[in-house]
Amino acid sequence: xxxxxxxxxxxxxxxxxxxxxxxxxxxxxxxxxxxxxxxxxxxxxxxxxxxxxxxxxxxxxxxxxxxxxxxxxxxxxxxxxxxxxxxxxxxxxxxxxxxxxxxxxxxxxxxxxxxxxxxxxxxxxxxxxxxxxxxxxxxxxxxxxxxxxxxxxxxxxxxxxxxxxxxxxxxxxxxxxxxxxxxxxxxxxxxxxxxxxxxxxxxxxxxxxxxxxxxxxxxxxxxxxxxxxxxxxxxxxxxxxxxxxxxxxxxxxxxxxxxxxxxxxxxxxxxxxxxxxxxxxxxxxxxxxxxxxxxxxxxxxxxxxxxxxxxxxxxxxxxxxxxxxxxxxxxxxxxxxxxxxxxxxxxxxxxxxxxxxxxxxxxxxxxxxxxxxxxxxxxxxxxxxxxxxxxxxxxxxxxxxxxxxxxxxxxxxxxxxx
Numbered sequence: 001x002x003x004x005x006x007x008x009x010x011x012x013x014x015x016x017x018x019x020x021x022x023x024x025x026x027x028x029x030x031x032x033x034x035x036x037x038x039x040x041x042x043x044x045x046x047x048x049x050x051x052x053x054x055x056x057x058x059x060x061x062x063x064x065x066x067x068x069x070x071x072x073x074x075x076x077x078x079x080x081x082x083x084x085x086x087x088x089x090x091x092x093x094x095x096x097x098x099x100x101x102x103x104x105x106x107x108x109x110x111x112x113x114x115x116x117x118x119x120x121x122x123x124x125x126x127x128x129x130x131x132x133x134x135x136x137x138x139x140x141x142x143x144x145x146x147x148x149x150x151x152x153x154x155x156x157x158x159x160x161x162x163x164x165x166x167x168x169x170x171x172x173x174x175x176x177x178x179x180x181x182x183x184x185x186x187x188x189x190x191x192x193x194x195x196x197x198x199x200x201x202x203x204x205x206x207x208x209x210x211x212x213x214x215x216x217x218x219x220x221x222x223x224x225x226x227x228x229x230x231x232x233x234x235x236x237x238x239x240x241x242x243x244x245x246x247x248x249x250x251x252x253x254x255x256x257x258x259x260x261x262x263x264x265x266x267x268x269x270x271x272x273x274x275x276x277x278x279x280x281x282x283x284x285x286x287x288x289x290x291x292x293x294x295x296x297x298x299x300x301x302x303x304x305x306x307x308x309x310x311x312x313x314x315x316x317x318x319x320x321x322x323x324x325x326x327x328x329x330x331x332x333x334x335x336x337x338x339x340x341x342x343x344x345x346x347x348x349x350x351x352x353x354x355x356x357x358x359x360x361x362x363x364x365x366x367x368x369x370x371x372x373x374x375x376x377x378x379x380x381x382x383x384x385x386x387x388x389x390x391x392x393x394x395x396x397x398x399x400x401x402x403x404x405x406x407x408x409x410x411x412x413x414x415x416x417x418x
Contacts, residue, residue: 045415046401048360049350051392053342058374058386059334062284062313064262066329070228070254074099076243077221078107089235090326092255093226100224100237100249107222111215118208125201132194135187142184149177230254233327253327258317260286260295260331265310268337268374272313273300275338284315284335288325294318295333340373344392345384350400357387358406360397365410368392 080102087099156173159165233251237243264272275282282297294317301312315333317325350357355372358365370387378384392398399412 041411044403044410044412046360046399046403046412048397048414049346049400051344051359051394051396051398053344053392053394055339055341056343056345056376056386057339058337058343059376059383060264060268060337060374062262062264062333062335064260064313064315064331064333066258066325066327066331067261068253068255068257068259068327070230070257071233071251071327072227072253073251074224074227074249076102076224076245076247076249078102078218079242079244080104080106080222082237082239082241082243083222085235085237085239087232087235087250089232091232093230093232093252095226095229097226098223099226099232099252102222102224102243104219104222107215107218111212111219114208114212114215118205118212121201121205121208125198125205128194128198128201132191132198135191135194139184139187139191142180142187146177146180146184149173149180153177224249226252228252228254229256231326255325258325259298260284260315260317260333261301261312262315262331262333263308263310264300264313264335267372269300269311271338272297276300280338282335282337283318284333286331286333288329288331293331297335334375337374340386340388343373343376343386343388344398345376345378346387346398347400348385349402350398351385351387352402352406357389357392358399359392360399360412360414363411363413365399365406365408365412367408368398 082100083103084101085099086101087093087097093099153170153173156165156170160167160170230252233253235250236248237250243249272282276297276299284295284297286293286295295315296318298314298316301314304311313335315335346357351370351372352358355370357368357370359368360366368389368391370389370392373386373388375383376386397414403410
């Protein structure tokens with residue numbers, strides 16, 4: 001009996017565990033089952049626009065600043081005091097208008113001195129000519145006197161040989177003849193040297209004339225005038241200042257040569273260079289301070305700055321009478337590009353990334369790679385993007401609704417046409 005109780009005590013827990021498992025399995029198999037629900041595909045509601053490829057002239061938006069290739073820094077050419085500054089920064093001036101008056105007193109004194117030097121040399125030249133004429137007249141008399149002196153020597157020699165006159169008389173006659181010959185030689189030397197002396201005086205005259213012209217030029221340089229019709233960019237001096245030769249006085253720029261420097265993206269640079277080479281006119285419209293302006297593309301910059309995403313274009317203002325534009329003024333332009341064939345206008349909302357759109361094919365989205373060729377205004381004046389792709393054919397429908405989860409094959413439903 002004790003052995004039997006011991007067996008029951010050992011087996012009882014296993015029996016209880018087995019019964020519990022059997023009950024759990026029975027309950028699990030008899031649980032109610034849920035009916036399976038089929039998952040329905042999400043349909044996104046979108047707007048579309050029909051494709052209409054045709055030739056159009058794209059518009060490229062540009063942003064630049066006003067500048068000019070003709071900007072001058074006017075500097076003092078002489079040392080002088082500033083007598084009067086007649087213009088202020090920002091003032092419009094005409095060609096030849098007086099801008100700054102320097103004190104001319106010092107320069108005028110120098111000019112008067114140079115005039116006196118020139119007149120003195122001119123008097124020397126006149127005196128030399130008179131002297132030469134006198135030498136030519138005196139030459140004849142001195143030749144006659146020399147002839148007389150020689151005959152006197154001959155007579156004295158004859159008398160001295162006949163012992164009719166003392167030796168001293170002959171010596172005096174010879175001395176007189178020698179002096180006369182010496183005077184004749186001096187006269188001949190003076191005549192021969194006339195051309196050299198005259199040339200020397202004329203060289204001094206030229207030098208004096210050049211110095212006089214320089215003094216006259218310095219006198220004119222006391223008046224600083226405008227080299228062209230322009231606008232004063234800055235004034236560096238004031239009345240009473242002492243300026244040295246080379247000091248900056250003011251800066252002026254030509255308002256008839258205003259242009260805009262704007263950067264053209266590299267993707268458009270090729271076709272613009274081609275248009276310029278073929279002399280195709282490219283114009284750009286802009287609004288500055290509420291005024292409509294028209295520019296024409298003149299040239300492209302000669303170099304591309306390091307790290308730049310394009311090349312600078314220089315556009316000239318077609319009507320220079322708009323002279324009130326200050327340098328550095330920001331300008332937004334719309335450049336009209338050459339005619340492009342088979343391009344499509346789309347709203348900006350249709351573009352995903354930089355070069356992708358989706359067209360509607362059998363109720364699903366199909367990705368299409370496109371090339372952006374510019375912008376184009378629609379009939380209402382709204383700016384749209386111009387794209388080009390061989391995969392976009394007439395009457396295709398491009399999705400114009402921006403979907404955050406847009407992807408190839410996504411199911412969509414058209415709710416409105418735009």
